[in-house]
Amino acid sequence: MKNFYTDSIPVSPRIQKLKDDLFAQMPQMEADRAVLLTESYRQTEGEPIITRRAKAFEHILKHIPIVIRENELIVGSNTVAPRSSQAFPEFSFEWVEDEFDTMATRTADPFYISEETKARLHEAFKYWKGKTTSELATSYMAPETLTAIEHNIFTPGNYFYNGVGHVTVCYGKILAVGYEGIIAEAEQALAKLKVSDGDYAKRSHFLNAVILSCKAVIDYAHRYAELAMAQAEECVDPERKLELVKIARNCTQVPGKPARNFYEACQSFWFIQQLLQLESSGHSISPGRFDQYMYPYFEKDLKEGKITREKAQELMDCIWVKLNDLNKARDAASAEGFAGYSLFQNLCAGGQDEEGRDVTNDLSFMCVEASMHVGLPQPSLSARVWNGTPHEFLIKCAELTRTGIGLPAYYNDEVIIPSLVSRGLTMADARDYNIIGCVEPQKSAKTEGWHDAAFYNMCRPLELVFSNGMENGVMVGIPTGDVTQMKTFEEFFDAYKKQSEYLIGLLVNADNAIDVAHAERCPLPFLSSMIEDCIGRGKSVQEGGAIYNFTGPQGFGIANMTDSLWAIKKLVYDEKKVSMAEFKRALECNYGQGISEEEAKNITAGIVQGLIEKGETVTEAQIGAVYGMVAQQCCSPEEKQRYEQLLQMIDEVPKYGNDIEEVDAFAREVAYTYSKPLETFKNPRGGIFQAGLYPVSANVPLGAQTGATPDGRLAHTPVADGVSPTSGKDTHGPTAACNSVSRLDHYIASNGTLFNQKFHPSALSGRRGLDNFVSLIRAYFDQKGSHVQFNVVSRETLLDAQKHPENYKTLVVRVAGYSALFTSLSKSLQDDIIKRTQHVFQ
Template sequence: MIEKGFTKPTDRVMRLKSQIIHARPYVESERAVLATEAYKATEGLPAILRRAKVAEKIFNELPVTIRDDELIVGAITKNPRSTEICPEFSFDWVEAEFDTMATRVADPFEIPKETAAELHEAFKYWPGKTTQALAASYMSKKAHDCMANGVFTVGNYYFGGVGHVCVDYGKILKIGFRGVIEQAIKLLECLDEKDPGFIKKKQFYNAVVISYNAAINFAHRYAAKAEELARQESNPSRKAELEQIAKNCRRVPENPATTFWEACQTMWFVQCMLQIESSGHSISPGRFDQYMDPYLQADKSISREFAQELVDCIWIKLNDVNKTRDEVSAQAFAGYAVFQNLCVGGQTEDGLDATNDMSYMCMEAVAHVKLPAPSFSIRVWQGTPDEFLFRAAEVVRLGLGVPAVYNDEVIIPALQNRGVSLADARDYGIVGCVEPQAIHRTEGWHDAAFFNVAKVLEITMNNGRVGDTQLGPKTGEMTDWKSLDDFYAAFQAQMTFFVKYLAEADNCVDLAHAERAPLPFLSAMVDDCMGRGKSVQEGGAIYNFTGPQAFGVADTGDSVYAMKKFVFDEKKVSMADLKDALDANFGVALGESAQTSGGGTPSEEEVYAAVRKVLSTNSSVDVATLKDEVYRTLAAKDTPQSGSSKYDGIRRLMDSAECFGNDDDEVDLIARKCARIYCLEVEKYTNPRGGQFQAGIYPVSANVLFGKDVGALPDGRLAKKPLSDGVSPRQGKDAKGPTAAANSVAKLDHFIASNGTLYNQKFLPAALAGDQGLQNFASLVRSYFDHKGMHVQFNVIDRQTLLDAQKNPDAHKDLVVRVAGYSAQFVVLAKEVQDDIISRTEQTF
């Protein structure tokens, strides 16, 4: 037997989970008020020392909260799953949403009136002083215009802290915060006053000392709180727990961890304090099994059951972290996503298998907690044990959308191609959605921008125009194209133009963070900031990148192929008629739903009619062929459609073309070419930290939001409909089964998309049932990775369950699904994001 099953979580874990599931997210004001007071008191000091004083003020005065039942303590907010505000990055959007944040479509937060009043008072200090204001002042009008017209957005770091980093948790476990302070003092004493960088380095090391002394005090305040609660506690068992928590917090993270419980507490304090310093999302725990397993093995006094409960408690704490964004960004990151990616498995720096006991305990924690965080990932290579992959498959079929699976055989050489050493590349972790990095050595600026490839396609078809505005260069009207080469020349020119302004906008935000928000606490845990005497924001990391990500690749590839097939090759439609049809949205008024799979969901009657038609000619057809033939029947140009117009035939014709996702070389290689045009253009640029731009292809959930900025496309997609997510085929178009779809995705050049690619598959639960289901899953992953795919992740759920959750959300609060590079409670997602997940193809073997 392959199946092992999972043990039951403890009652404590279930009570802690209940606090998270039923929490109402609030915006709190304490951090904003404390940061503002610190900034007011430090005007005239260098930025790095001001930031240290901000950390000192917050660590010393932020309210201390220990929740009922906790074994691992440390909280960012008083209320569960709530958020603080960081006005030093941006603030005006918060004030603008005081009255609407509680009722907005995506990720609502309550803002009590007294909180709003406190924030309003704090915000009076900030006009003109934020990183956003500085970045905006650096950007050209054209860069602003590109963002305003939906070509790209740099909103992630424009409005908030950077994050997207994995620090050296192992370093703190070994030497403690006191060891970092001693290291900084030693480096201070060794500084050469004749060195032209002497002043800046001195400021940095002093900032580290200030920050880490305050961080030690933060832990000691929790020790005092635990002692206070222990004195009041009447339950002997809980009293003993609180007393031990107090002892742990007195010892760590100031000093090296000596027990597994202390190691867990140390890890969490680091994670918590990083969030407090800057609220950057995607602060990722990295290779948790590699730095935690030695403490598990060394602790001979702890039972396996209690060790598992401690790991489960860390999982709960990771779900307590939350973040609010502006209304538009909230739609792009729908589901209260914080992207704390935790990775297990893979290889050691020496190229040996890294799987250990903790790798399996992490999978057990996922099964116990069943919450969206952390973004749980596994690394797979040729030496990965089958047992590990089968166990991962058991986790997958729980239906939580995790683990995401990453291919060492692609990622390691992709990182080496960017200048990362072999040992460091083998030690990669995943941060954020799907972004690989050499852990605790990298300032990757992953997720630096969303770039809408489909929007560039639309602009190309309009000779550089968006509406009546000449946004891009004039590259010729599409009606003048004589061949596909003419299209590619125009598309390349538009891509060159818009990527240039993407790089400009990203670099403006990068400069603003270096000038106004260097982070000394975080930087001391990233190599080699201590050796170089500078923060990560100023180029202190060993590896420096900027990683903007694209989406809409499949839409673009399918559109180009449809033009090639029906306009240039078969000449069934003229380019002029296609242009008129696109301008008219194929005759469908905005807001209407299309009744074929190209732009909307067909009615049940249409589907049943198509099934009956196929089965009438072949009653023994297999499932994959049935799906394919039903799709073709629905898409056939002679199928009647209510509300038909003169453009129906054109749309049905274009929609009937072969699509990316069915292992068809001709269309797949066109998608590959379109993606490469973007990726190769991106890597021409460098950033202010001396690093290279590298492209990624993943959307978060921006494919839904930014689909609203894209008009009708030649593949039959209607205006404003969602775009394809990541490197996945368009929803419902991968009709020939999971292996064919995976083969198509593998044909993209994942090696040059080194900032990460994202591939979603959705399976019916029955497909993974029993030992055979686990074996089929493992075979699919191995085959896809043998074809050089980088990443894949799975939803295992049926359509009816999702539809029922839409109608009865209170009955499905614990339903977790994979959105994009993260999982979320399905019922908290905006309906249009839910609909996008529902529309994905349900695969089976």
């Protein structure tokens, strides 16, 4: 019987001090990386891009300012100011300049920018016009793809404007061999090459870039060793002096050489995690199975009496705080979709090993304890669950959930492992999966998954069915016929499928264009040094060097689409209570919430002005046609009364999320309209596309760009998140909602599904509440649900936090596939969380 660690350890006073310092001021934009990157690029014009990337990384690490924050035991920061962000102009830059004067005051994720920083960035940005990945990607996209993006059918903005990230590297290997070991591996591969080889030029430059990047990291760590020793010599506090000397010794040893103990392993891990996010602006760089690769160092030190549990817990707590020090500035629109300053650094605990044995250990419990101690959004802790998971581990996880910070999220090995095998992973690799970012599974150190590649709004094709492919006078979709002439529901549903398949093809075109642009302009040699089999293949992950290659865009709005199509089926075709013409008219004028004539004129003027700015000639007839379409949204008093009755009829139609097998079976078919067509496509790296069904928090801003839907949802309001039922429509309790969600095909959505639930705190009170909660998770997973996460907070608390944010500075909630400080979220996103159905156990 395993001797699991279950007793809580008191939190160290140091941790509270580190947290206080972290949140003492607004995050800032800093210019050092952008300036240094530009300096290097100017000096390496004409050299191979992989060489330029490595030399730029070296130049940055050699000259970027470094700091050791007060009370730190784990060191390494990408910025001078806590929780701040560097700029990454090689991916995109124009949005930064456009938002110089608004970034500090915007509603989601503001950043302060000093006048000096603005000037330095402005000067650096001059070099990058025409050289970014985003500009190259745009040039590769088909015109109809750009039209679809412009009309908000989908958004590939994640990698369009940023690095990719969404990866877990070989942390365990680096701890074991150090970067000196990686350098030796690259040198051996280089020695085997012949100058006469057809791919010698590409391979040799890649391997030399790996060597240069790894040496730069070792030198960077030595800069910290020197800084720590310099501070130790001036330090008058004897206890802190000893800490600084120890930090210096650690940074001299790791990450260049193998870690010899748990403290060195912690420091080595942190340099890897930190510097991956300095090489590129990609987020969701996830620590993966921390409790597995760190455990041998902990176990050895504990047995030899070299460390206590309390000291090991403090070191882990320090890492948890550091994970919240990393930050990323996004454009205003993207900030709304990723609100909460989140970097989605997903860290897993529990689960199986490659042979299918449970490997929950002491560190698994201590990971949960660290999240309890620190109480911050990062890391995004995930618990792997299967039949062999110890009950007490789930109780420990439930205790963390009960704190209300939305951690951990729970994942079902019994669904995820076979779904990965179906995508080509070996059984051993699939059993060793970890979660990336929000909810996306992959095998660490072997995968370039391109998770989160785009957001696909499943409601938008339905709008185009009603408009026969047109929007504001532009053909955005394809002609699928006049809906008022469709005789059967099957004909109507088929029109939706055709619209969606066409638009999914455009999404694929956008993702592949961006994929190619990253390979050509921003290959990442440091990241690639830690992914199999880049060194063996002699190519970066961006060029297909990984063992497993995928692209995973995600669809959302399943609940809206299920309830919408079901309402059409029942009210129009089965019961014939409403004509299709009346339904179409109701959607045009937003169920009687339509616009005034003055608003119609203003909207028309805006559309016309946009066409003129594009250089198009606009005739009086065209203006009249645009106004005619916009004016359809105007609504008479008589219509308003009729539409109130229609909304009542819609409300009485059965809804997804209430354990109604007929509706839930249809929801499964609705999900297939996205997941099945997508998996027929391939990406430039030789991999396939795989569907995810989750929105991050984009269901709120993208819902704001979506018209009314036949489920009674009003225009410009949030779309349902992930595979969750529409807020307020799951009226039969949490078990019924779980039963409905479990009937979806979670296996085909191998890029992850996301299921949100919200409980009143009283539901988890006492040991009985925890046992009931664990039983709910077990029952849902027994029915082959894939993922579930929880908010445990009362509606009253959230409403009060909206009114008095100064009293709730540390209130953390679950947003989507991540947690965030509630007061840092936009009001629209706060409202969406408040609106979610609140459950109790009956």
